[in-house]
Amino acid sequence: MTKTERKVHEPLFHISKRDAVSWKRALLVRVITVLGAFLVSGILSWILIGVDPFTFIGKLFEGIFGTERRIWVMLRNLSILLCIALALAPAFKMRFWNIGAEGQVLMGGLATAICMYYLGDKLPEPVVWLCMIVAGIAAGALWAVIPAIFKAFWNTNETLFTLMMNYIAMQLVSFFTNVWVKDGSGTLKNETHLHGIMLPQLGNMYLLPIIVVALLTAGMFVYLKYSKHGYELSVVGESENTARYIGIDVKKVIIRTMAVSGAICGVAGLLLTGAINGTVTTATAGGQGFTAIIVSWLGKFNPLYMILTSFLVVFLDRGMVPLNLTNDAFSAIITGIVFFIIIGCEFFLSYQIKRRHEKAQTVAAEPALIAETQGEARQIEGAETTSQTAEATAQEETQQGEERAQTPEEEDAALLRKIVDKTGEALKKGADAVADTAKKCAQKVKEGAQRCKAFLSEKFRRKDKPQGGEGPADETAETKETEKTDGEDKAE
Amino acid sequence: MKKILAIAASAVLAASMVVGFAGCQGGGVSKDEIKVGFIFLHDETSTYDKNFIDSAKEAAKNLGLKDGQIVLRTNVPEDDSCYEAAADLADSGCDIVFADSFGHESHILKAAREFPDVEFCHATGTQAHTAGVDNFHNAFAEIYEGRYLAGVAAGMKLEEMIEDGKITAAQAKMGYVGAFPYAEVISGFTSFYLGAKSIVPEVTMTVRYTSSWYDEVAEKNTANSLINEGCVLISQHADSLGAPSACEEAGVPNVSYNGSTKSTGPNTYIISSRVNWTPYFEYMINCVLNGEEIATDWVGTLETNSVQILDLNTDVAAEGTQEKLDEVMAQLKAGTLKVFNTDSFTVKGKKLDSYLADVDDAGDYVPETEAISGGYFHESEYRSAPYFDIIIDGITSITT
Numbered sequence: 001m002t003k004t005e006r007k008v009h010e011p012l013f014h015i016s017k018r019d020a021v022s023w024k025r026a027l028l029v030r031v032i033t034v035l036g037a038f039l040v041s042g043i044l045s046w047i048l049i050g051v052d053p054f055t056f057i058g059k060l061f062e063g064i065f066g067t068e069r070r071i072w073v074m075l076r077n078l079s080i081l082l083c084i085a086l087a088l089a090p091a092f093k094m095r096f097w098n099i100g101a102e103g104q105v106l107m108g109g110l111a112t113a114i115c116m117y118y119l120g121d122k123l124p125e126p127v128v129w130l131c132m133i134v135a136g137i138a139a140g141a142l143w144a145v146i147p148a149i150f151k152a153f154w155n156t157n158e159t160l161f162t163l164m165m166n167y168i169a170m171q172l173v174s175f176f177t178n179v180w181v182k183d184g185s186g187t188l189k190n191e192t193h194l195h196g197i198m199l200p201q202l203g204n205m206y207l208l209p210i211i212v213v214a215l216l217t218a219g220m221f222v223y224l225k226y227s228k229h230g231y232e233l234s235v236v237g238e239s240e241n242t243a244r245y246i247g248i249d250v251k252k253v254i255i256r257t258m259a260v261s262g263a264i265c266g267v268a269g270l271l272l273t274g275a276i277n278g279t280v281t282t283a284t285a286g287g288q289g290f291t292a293i294i295v296s297w298l299g300k301f302n303p304l305y306m307i308l309t310s311f312l313v314v315f316l317d318r319g320m321v322p323l324n325l326t327n328d329a330f331s332a333i334i335t336g337i338v339f340f341i342i343i344g345c346e347f348f349l350s351y352q353i354k355r356r357h358e359k360a361q362t363v364a365a366e367p368a369l370i371a372e373t374q375g376e377a378r379q380i381e382g383a384e385t386t387s388q389t390a391e392a393t394a395q396e397e398t399q400q401g402e403e404r405a406q407t408p409e410e411e412d413a414a415l416l417r418k419i420v421d422k423t424g425e426a427l428k429k430g431a432d433a434v435a436d437t438a439k440k441c442a443q444k445v446k447e448g449a450q451r452c453k454a455f456l457s458e459k460f461r462r463k464d465k466p467q468g469g470e471g472p473a474d475e476t477a478e479t480k481e482t483e484k485t486d487g488e489d490k491a492e
Numbered sequence: 493m494k495k496i497l498a499i500a501a502s503a504v505l506a507a508s509m510v511v512g513f514a515g516c517q518g519g520g521v522s523k524d525e526i527k528v529g530f531i532f533l534h535d536e537t538s539t540y541d542k543n544f545i546d547s548a549k550e551a552a553k554n555l556g557l558k559d560g561q562i563v564l565r566t567n568v569p570e571d572d573s574c575y576e577a578a579a580d581l582a583d584s585g586c587d588i589v590f591a592d593s594f595g596h597e598s599h600i601l602k603a604a605r606e607f608p609d610v611e612f613c614h615a616t617g618t619q620a621h622t623a624g625v626d627n628f629h630n631a632f633a634e635i636y637e638g639r640y641l642a643g644v645a646a647g648m649k650l651e652e653m654i655e656d657g658k659i660t661a662a663q664a665k666m667g668y669v670g671a672f673p674y675a676e677v678i679s680g681f682t683s684f685y686l687g688a689k690s691i692v693p694e695v696t697m698t699v700r701y702t703s704s705w706y707d708e709v710a711e712k713n714t715a716n717s718l719i720n721e722g723c724v725l726i727s728q729h730a731d732s733l734g735a736p737s738a739c740e741e742a743g744v745p746n747v748s749y750n751g752s753t754k755s756t757g758p759n760t761y762i763i764s765s766r767v768n769w770t771p772y773f774e775y776m777i778n779c780v781l782n783g784e785e786i787a788t789d790w791v792g793t794l795e796t797n798s799v800q801i802l803d804l805n806t807d808v809a810a811e812g813t814q815e816k817l818d819e820v821m822a823q824l825k826a827g828t829l830k831v832f833n834t835d836s837f838t839v840k841g842k843k844l845d846s847y848l849a850d851v852d853d854a855g856d857y858v859p860e861t862e863a864i865s866g867g868y869f870h871e872s873e874y875r876s877a878p879y880f881d882i883i884i885d886g887i888t889s890i891t892t
Contacts, residue, residue, distance in 0.1 A: 281570065
């Protein structure tokens, strides 16, 4: 009986899955959320850095679209982030928590730089390019396959494993930098150390990464949506046992998917080192390996949505530049808030919060169910004990068992109903109290608003007639009055 | 749904291609029109960058420039982002673009080649005198003199500790947290050591590196390991508050760099040396205003007030430190005292009569310039960035 009592105790709020929201509504909600997020950021910018919301949002757009160069840089930064997010999508879809993108990108970059350093002056440039491409992609894939093998064969924790691989990659970059840069400055320069090797430009220096990633996006979309591999990895993600049951080689899928994931990270590293920076440092990935996780996740692992989510990240990152801030705390706050709001929106599109008293009604229906199950259990018990005796007696006994069971059933149900009723009453009282307080609060707010209004109108009047001889005297009198009422309110 | 999103995505891309094209080149050099862009590796939380940021603001104020005339870009990494930032500043009409970190140099040089009408100035760099790009300039200061003075203050403190019986002369071991085993750092800690040695001849010093210009945790850990190894005084050439805070926690005296860290270590901070960049910023802006050439390699000195020692903490420093510093400063200014006087140090037990330094920085690491003459090492004379990279006796440099 105590057990049943405990079952009834429900939290005041609980979360349940929401019925599917129509896509029109979902889109509308998302658009409103994004606008709301920017409004909140605008208000914060007003409070924190004294830039009014309109100027703030104007500056964001200026930072992104202000000049032709800014547009190109935005597109290129977007493509690199998108590239890493694309790499993560198959891994996450397979429920393989690859948080080692940072290291995989770095390894891709490092392998590219190794080719540039050791082969740059020995082989013709196109051959070096080819080596860079192969090495960069292979190194990224290798860095992802190692934890995948451990996961597939010994079920090691891939989160920790991939995370630790990041630090190894960073130290390897540090190591090679220290070996190559003999003056000890730790700065690897393209012309001085890497023989000035860069991947060929397409049109201008921004276009190559953009095109490569555009192709990858289309490829990844097809791979995840229409290929057998894409299907297999999503089955493995849903349930490894199901995958095994239908004859999917889970180990193979894990390793293959991570190889793809790492190889695309390697492409990002290759582009960063070979086509953009011309060098590799421990900061080459610049935390994008982690930012890409949120991009991938918010984009629901769909490459097309991911274009939008990575645009959002780059928009905030680059847009904040013209604000001329000497401290990056503000931009970090804004980015955090915008994502917090958007993640919240996504959450409430698929879940809802229910209050307890709604639940209480459903509970009221439940005792019967609980009783039924109990009855069944007793029936089974009864049946077992009588299995050795004759059929007729067995039937009798079962009937008896049922009769016996009915009294406690009813007791339980009655007790439950009592509890539910009482809880209902308490809830009602609570709700009334809340409503009362809310009413009081509303009144207070109303009063406050009136006072504000009075204060503002007074202030504006003062501005309107600053030279008026009588005005100021009147106003001071009024101010005193308002102050008085303030005091009274406080006393209340 | 997918189709619409795809269309939306391509619309965004297309829109971004079309909007904009507002960049225009600033032409005039009148005081009302001049615009100066600054690129900083980190932001105000780094003592190194804060020193530059404060100097930029001060120079603008001294010259009467308005708010919009100096543009500050913080947290610009040492990669292509630096080129993009420089090019963006040039696009938006800056007449001068300045960058503050060693690793920015090649990216600034790239921008300088692309924008011949804009002056590009770079602190701590080494390539201007050989690059042959007219609008690219390096600048630094004879900070080794400031380091020497800070070393004198450290020596005074050690002497006081010996006299008080807290340590013996043999225990007078200092610790130094360096960023990289690079000439700028080596020159700095050697002059610091020589300053201390001029007061306490028995002093020794251990140097450990963090392999990063800014890594608060590594700097703090390195300072702590030096303290555990028995170092009784710590100084640093790295840009965070890591070492000063480790010293304050351990109660070990600290000689700081880039600016006063007295607020971090009120009970352990002695003195700080720094390069005051305001004179250079004023110089480069005035050059452009007057239509004059900016020097390819500009070196600030004690005389130009570019090299400063500041905020002596009399609660921690030994008695008479200020008087001693004034005396040594006068000698340095008069040129009667040379920091790298070859009589004051030995290398592997021998006096140094000749040393070829790698001044041209062509990437070959082949030294080509004789730096010792007249009985001293001529630091910062053949180029602004330091090139003294010798580990002298008494200093243990731990690179692994």
